[in-house]
Structure formats: structure tokens, C-alpha cells
Amino acid sequence: MTLQQLQPQVDETKRRKAEAALRQVESLMQEIRRREESLHPSGPGQEQRVWTGIVRYVNADLSIDAKAYPNLLTVLYELTPGPELTEFRLSELGKNDDFFYLSELSGARKRDLISLASHYQKALKNLLLWLCQPKSHPEIRLEALKFLEVNAHGEDWRIDYNEDPIASLGDFDEDKGPFLYFVKEVRFASIMTPVCKFIFKYVDDPPKRLPIRICKRPGCDKLMLPERIGRKEYCSPKCCALDHRPAHKENKDYMWLYRLNKIKSGGTLRRRLKGDPDAMKRLRQIETRWKDEPKFTEKTKEIRARVRI
Ligand SMILES: [Zn+2]
Known part of the structure; x- marks a missing residue:
């Protein structure tokens, strides 16, 4: 049997493990569904929360770390202004005309959340690795930039002309608002679209260094988010000790x-x-x-x- 033939079984085992782990955090998922209303972008600290969530997702061992899934879902809510009006396309799993809403990922379509989380983890990590250390990793430059470009481009939106929020408000003071002029429907090409849009905006305008660092120990490659730049060099005391072998x-x-x-x-x-x-x-x-x-x-x-x- 070749390695390639073995691959689906490996994936199947991994998926089963992940599902078992995910059952343990059913309550966390329920909490997300309950708080869905308040989970979209809001006020100060959002950028920091998103970076923290992204680092957490990329570092996670998805086969045992059940909390990594609700964490990823929370990041997606943070980056999706109108989750109830935003459809995500599911083309990765060979279903080209399939769409879902974020709310489904914590319920009926949990299996899709598991598959998508594993599907994108490596590519997102490579992108962040390259953005943090572009000089050290010229070999992943093209792959990383294409991932960023394709996904950041994956937004398609249209105004629903049949829905008129102004007319349906009845009598109101035009000088004071409210100013909901239109209803916008959004389609994201993948769950990486809002994530890559966020990263692209951060590094592009104006161009600046990511707040993320890579653990200094050779071969570790874990991401971290130092509270103050220049302070933290290792992802864990263990990595620090290993790297200081005299x-x-x-x-x-x-x-x-x-x-x-x-x-x-x-x-x-x-x-x-x-x-x-x-x-x-x-x-x-x-x-x-x-x-x-x-x-x-x-x-x-x-x-x-x-x-x-
Ligand atoms: Zn480390």
C-alpha cells in the first residue's frame, strides 16, 4: 500500500479524534451560539483579540486541542461584520455550489468546521511565518503571497435593492438618523477570506511589521504574540531551556x-x-x-x- 492510499485513513482517524475532542466543548459552542449577537466586530481591542485568536489557531494541535475550534469560529465572527447576511462558499471539500453561514458551523455543520480548520492551518502558518521572517524563508514567498492574494480577493457583495430600510422605518428625523441606508449581502470565497483581508490590510496600509514573533529555538516555529515587542523570545520556558543548552x-x-x-x-x-x-x-x-x-x-x-x- 502506498503512502497516498494510506492518507485518507490517516485523515479519517484525525477527524474522528477531533470530533471526540469537539464533543467535550459542546458547551463552548453553545456559548458562541448564545453570544452570536455580540460576537461581531466591536470597539477597542478587536485587533488584539483577532491576532491572539489567529496565533492560537495556527499553534494548535488540532487532533487533540478541542478548544481550537471554537477559538477559530470566534475569530471568524470577529472578522465578519454581518454574520447573518454573510455566506461562505465551501469549495475546498469538492462541493462547489455549497454555502453556509457561520452559525451553522457551531451546530449542524460542525464536521465542516473540523475539516476546514485542518485544511487551512498549514497554509496560514506559512503565510505568517513568511511575513515574520521573509528574509529567512524565500522558498515560501510565492506560495504565501498567492495564498494572501487569492483569499483576500475572495469577497463578493451586492446591495439588496428590494430591501429598503429607510422606507420601512416610517417617520424619523433625517438629520439624526438612523443611517442604515441599505442592506448588503456578502459572499466570502472561504473562511480564509476575512482572515486574509485582515492580514492584508494590516501589512499593506501602511506597510508594517506583524505583531507576531516566531519562537527563537531552531525547529520550533511556534508563533507568539508578545505583549511588548522585544521582550519575549521563546514560546515557552521549555523552548528557552532547550535552546540554552550550554x-x-x-x-x-x-x-x-x-x-x-x-x-x-x-x-x-x-x-x-x-x-x-x-x-x-x-x-x-x-x-x-x-x-x-x-x-x-x-x-x-x-x-x-x-x-x-
Ligand atoms: Zn518554541
Whole structure:
């Protein structure tokens, strides 16, 4: 069986896991449905909330992190001014003429939310990675920019001429309003359309650096949102500790063992160690410090075997 044939099963397993996880946060989904009215863009802090939500979504392990789904849905509500008048096209899953409203994603169409969340996570992460470190990642430039362009372009709207909010208001003072001139119906090409529109607007006008940073530890690539720029360098204390592995200490310990092993005579080596409490102490320290590193454990075992200590 080829890897490609295996792929649908892998996806199926992942989807089942995600659904099980999602059942645990049914209450969160209900909360979203209940608050739907107040979830669209409102007042101060919206930009910060959206960035926080985007970072949370991109960093999430979607196969176990159930809260990542309501989080993504909340971001979409934040970025959709009229959710009850906005249709999203569902072309990703091979259904070209299928449309849905955001409210359906927390209810009848939860499975679509799961599929779409997995579908876009990698591409969105690449876009953000490139925007944060464009010099370090020239290889994803085109892919990232196309993703941004295609999705940011995916808005189609029209005014409903049959609906006249002014006429239906009856008598009101023209100088004071209210000023609902028309009803606009919107179609987004995908759930990434409002997200990419937001990102595009942020970086384009005027051009500026994203508020997001990438974890400094090589190979981690997690996104983070420092409260103050320049403060946070690692996504977690764990990454910080891993990246501060004392390379110079490692080299010194290695050289120390190397020189011990170079002593040809077993007697000399034995005297060198047994006659010097500091040397024995250091040997034990090295054994503890690098107990998971074969390049050290092999050498310390060899030394102990030679001098029988
Ligand atoms: Zn990290």
C-alpha cells in the first residue's frame, strides 16, 4: 500500500479524534451560539483579540486541542461584520455550489468546521511565518503571497435593492438618523477570506511589521504574540531551556572525557581518577548531566570499565 492510499485513513482517524475532542466543548459552542449577537466586530481591542485568536489557531494541535475550534469560529465572527447576511462558499471539500453561514458551523455543520480548520492551518502558518521572517524563508514567498492574494480577493457583495430600510422605518428625523441606508449581502470565497483581508490590510496600509514573533529555538516555529515587542523570545520556558543548552559546557565535558580515554595505561588512568576526588566528582557530574546522550555514556562506561570503579 502506498503512502497516498494510506492518507485518507490517516485523515479519517484525525477527524474522528477531533470530533471526540469537539464533543467535550459542546458547551463552548453553545456559548458562541448564545453570544452570536455580540460576537461581531466591536470597539477597542478587536485587533488584539483577532491576532491572539489567529496565533492560537495556527499553534494548535488540532487532533487533540478541542478548544481550537471554537477559538477559530470566534475569530471568524470577529472578522465578519454581518454574520447573518454573510455566506461562505465551501469549495475546498469538492462541493462547489455549497454555502453556509457561520452559525451553522457551531451546530449542524460542525464536521465542516473540523475539516476546514485542518485544511487551512498549514497554509496560514506559512503565510505568517513568511511575513515574520521573509528574509529567512524565500522558498515560501510565492506560495504565501498567492495564498494572501487569492483569499483576500475572495469577497463578493451586492446591495439588496428590494430591501429598503429607510422606507420601512416610517417617520424619523433625517438629520439624526438612523443611517442604515441599505442592506448588503456578502459572499466570502472561504473562511480564509476575512482572515486574509485582515492580514492584508494590516501589512499593506501602511506597510508594517506583524505583531507576531516566531519562537527563537531552531525547529520550533511556534508563533507568539508578545505583549511588548522585544521582550519575549521563546514560546515557552521549555523552548528557552532547550535552546540554552550550554554548548560550551558540552564541549568541555566531552574533551575532558576524551583526554582521560587517551591515557593508554590503565594504572595511570586509575591513579588519575582515584587519587583526585575532584576528578571523580566531575565524572559523576558528567554522567548525570548527559545521561541521555550516548556520546557521553559510552565514554564514561568505557572509562569505568577500564579502571574498574
Ligand atoms: Zn518554541
